[in-house]
Amino acid sequence: MKYEFVIIGAGPCGLGAAYHLDKLGHADWRILERSDHVGGLAASYVDSNGFTWDVGGHVLFSHYDYFDRAVEESLGDAYYEHLRESWVRILGTWVPYPFQNNIRHLPDEALQECLHGLRSLSGDPSAAANFREWMESVFGAGIVKYFMEPYNSKVWGMPLESMSREWIGERVSVVDLSRIERNIAEQRDDVSWGPNNRFRFPKQGGTGAIFEGIVRPFKDRISFGCDVCAIDFGNKVVRCRNGEEYHYDILINSSPVDVLVEQSVDAPEPLRDAVSGLVHNSGLIVGLGFSGRRVDPKCWMYFPESSSPFYRVTNFYNYSPNNVPRGDVGRFFSLMCETTYSPHKPVDSATIIATTIAGLVNSGMIESGQANDIVSRYLIDIPYSYPVPSLTRDRALAVIHPYLEAQGVYSRGRFGAWQYEVGNMDHSFMQGVEVVDRIMTGATEQTFKGGNQK
Numbered sequence: 001m002k003y004e005f006v007i008i009g010a011g012p013c014g015l016g017a018a019y020h021l022d023k024l025g026h027a028d029w030r031i032l033e034r035s036d037h038v039g040g041l042a043a044s045y046v047d048s049n050g051f052t053w054d055v056g057g058h059v060l061f062s063h064y065d066y067f068d069r070a071v072e073e074s075l076g077d078a079y080y081e082h083l084r085e086s087w088v089r090i091l092g093t094w095v096p097y098p099f100q101n102n103i104r105h106l107p108d109e110a111l112q113e114c115l116h117g118l119r120s121l122s123g124d125p126s127a128a129a130n131f132r133e134w135m136e137s138v139f140g141a142g143i144v145k146y147f148m149e150p151y152n153s154k155v156w157g158m159p160l161e162s163m164s165r166e167w168i169g170e171r172v173s174v175v176d177l178s179r180i181e182r183n184i185a186e187q188r189d190d191v192s193w194g195p196n197n198r199f200r201f202p203k204q205g206g207t208g209a210i211f212e213g214i215v216r217p218f219k220d221r222i223s224f225g226c227d228v229c230a231i232d233f234g235n236k237v238v239r240c241r242n243g244e245e246y247h248y249d250i251l252i253n254s255s256p257v258d259v260l261v262e263q264s265v266d267a268p269e270p271l272r273d274a275v276s277g278l279v280h281n282s283g284l285i286v287g288l289g290f291s292g293r294r295v296d297p298k299c300w301m302y303f304p305e306s307s308s309p310f311y312r313v314t315n316f317y318n319y320s321p322n323n324v325p326r327g328d329v330g331r332f333f334s335l336m337c338e339t340t341y342s343p344h345k346p347v348d349s350a351t352i353i354a355t356t357i358a359g360l361v362n363s364g365m366i367e368s369g370q371a372n373d374i375v376s377r378y379l380i381d382i383p384y385s386y387p388v389p390s391l392t393r394d395r396a397l398a399v400i401h402p403y404l405e406a407q408g409v410y411s412r413g414r415f416g417a418w419q420y421e422v423g424n425m426d427h428s429f430m431q432g433v434e435v436v437d438r439i440m441t442g443a444t445e446q447t448f449k450g451g452n453q454k
């Protein structure tokens with residue numbers, strides 16, 4: 001089979017490309033998707049007991065009118081809107097996020113250490129050689145010791161000195177000392193910080209419902225069960241495990257770019273070397289469905305301490321009552337717990353459900369007796385969870401993307417582009433939209449950074 005555009009992956013990025021091609025009236029394209037559903041990492045699942053789960057806490061922070069319109073077309077008014085409220089569990093207390101603005105909640109000794117660190121900042125963040133140095137120069141020793149270091153080690157599962165600082169932007173809230181001191185003096189909290197403090201969540205079907213809706217007009221153009229296993233750049237053909245072959249003029253890839261290169265029959269050695277500079281971590285998402293009623297307005301919570309394996313827990317029943325069986329939040333609630341694993345941070349998937357439950361008890365999220373109220377246990381293993389902004393990344397991408405584009409291969413999305421700072425759902429969707437625009441009209445891509453744009 002031959003198409004002008006072949007798109008690998010029906011996650012947000014591949015769907016963004018397809019959605020835009022469809023809007024432009026272009027018909028000569030096909031999506032190859034290895035699973036039997038759309039959404040990729042932004043899909044949702046209903047377990048056998050009737051609880052709905054996302055692949056970790058997914059919150060929609062859109063930076064784009066175009067994506068907002070696509071979501072509106074998809075959901076209509078079938079969504080709830082929530083005020084984003086996140087907290088840090090630390091030293092037996094709850095501190096609203098962003099942590100540094102709300103350190104007044106800490107026990108006095110830790111508070112003084114954090115303040116001392118903030119008041120004696122000396123390093124220049126713009127001269128920091130890596131993420132760890134950047135944290136120390138921005139937050140000071142106390143906040144690094146109590147929150148930044150342990151939390152980031154848990155999320156990334158990487159030595160923090162092996163990560164760059166260039167990705168940070170709006171992803172990490174930085175420091176305003178006078179505001180922090182005023183918050184302490186006036187006993188005031190900063191909650192719901194950030195680029196937008198409200199988020200929408202589908203009434204039914206979890207986050208994945210957004211993409212189930214977006215795909216409706218062109219679902220018949222997706223070949224499900226097509227697991228691409230080989231690519232021949234020279235002859236412009238991909239092969240799938242089911243034996244099908246697809247020829248293309250242009251390939252838009254949203255599968256992990258390191259795998260794509262490994263699967264190629266004709267990648268030159270420098271390209272193969274370059275992908276060894278890409279680092280990712282993996283994740284285990286544990287969904288626990290409970291019988292009983294829980295009243296806790298928090299959306300999600302961060303856990304920097306070693307008393308739990310997870311770095312984040314979402315009160316998922318709060319996002320929609322339909323995330324629990326029969327929509328009955330009077331009788332059921334659900335917690336979604338995310339743990340990172342990596343070669344630097346091995347985690348045993350055989351015991352993660354048990355250690356997650358113990359961690360919930362240790363951190364005061366549930367009483368020990370509530371472990372008996374668990375009526376559903378759901379585990380999702382994600383081999384590719386976060387594309388790590390490692391010190392080796394940009395050098396690798398400067399080889400990979402120009403080479404691929406010279407072959408008519410545009411690799412975009414969370415693991416296609418491998419740019420964490422633009423790796424959320426909205427970014428990934430728009431990377432698909434924008435690359436189509438670039439190919440069709442010569443427009444410059446705004447979201448994807450890098451490549452050899454003409």
Ligand SMILES: Cc1cc2nc3c(=O)[nH]c(=O)nc-3n(C[C@H](O)[C@H](O)[C@H](O)COP(=O)(O)OP(=O)(O)OC[C@H]3O[C@@H](n4cnc5c(N)ncnc54)[C@H](O)[C@@H]3O)c2cc1C
Binds near residue numbers: 014015
């Ligand atoms: C734990 C976690 C929490 C997150 N939280 C948020 C959040 O709060 N807000 C937010 O906006 N984003 C969040 N994200 C990011 C969001 O999931 C991604 O931005 C988005 O899913 C990326 O879309 P994508 O299409 O680039 O890639 P993916 O979602 O990875 O989709 C890629 C698709 O390609 C398919 N595929 C892969 N290999 C092949 C192959 N060989 N052949 C055929 N098909 C293939 C896959 O099956 C998949 O469907 C989170 C991600 C994780 C892991």
